[in-house]
Amino acid sequence: MKRMNVRKARDLRGSMTDAERLMWYHLRGRPLSGYRFRRQHEIDRYIVDFVCSDARLIVELDGGQHAEQMQEDAYRTQRLETLGYRVLRFWNNDVLTNTYAVLEVILEALASVAPHPNPLPGGERE
Template identity: 75%
Template sequence: MKRMHVDRARGLRRNMTDAEQLLWRHLRNRHLTGSKFRRQHEIDRYIVDFVCPEANLIVELDGGQHAEMMAVDADRTRRLESLDYRVLRFWNNDVLMNIEAVLEVILEAVARAAPHPSPLPRGERE
């Protein structure tokens, strides 16, 4: 079963949609806030489009077929949220037509999840 997921994830990485390719160009190599993103990554029984493990953030891109799958997507989101992930969903068209706005939302979500850059040592907290 695990091998099947690995093979499927590899196939998805090789055959990314135009929207996924565009977003990946902005997320890869720590381009956005220095945060590490992975693409087509397995979490639980799902393969998510993009994940930033350090921020517990998942970014999913939805094409037109997802309009008929809203209940399935909602169940998937609830399951991933139960694993302490925050899930952001964008329509492919939003990524293709307004990438800057999409990146801003992702940037804000990563910043909100990031720990303080210089936390106080133990015992010095208020």
């Protein structure tokens, strides 16, 4: 199962949606307060869209198919939260049309966790 999930995660990284590509553009390279995000990363038996392990924060992007699987998504979110993660969910449309508002919510979630484990040296900015 583990080997299959690794392969599936790799496939998902190669076939990201437009919303996932846009979000990854804004998350890669530690632009949000220096936090590192990974994409299509395996946690437990799930592959999450984006995760910041240091902040224990997961960002999930939902397309139209998620309107039909809300119960499964709620269970998945509950399971990830029992593992100590905070899960933020955004509709693809919001990512595509209100990108900076979505990023602001993510920044607020990052700010609400303990101080970054590897802060930038004094005087340096992002």
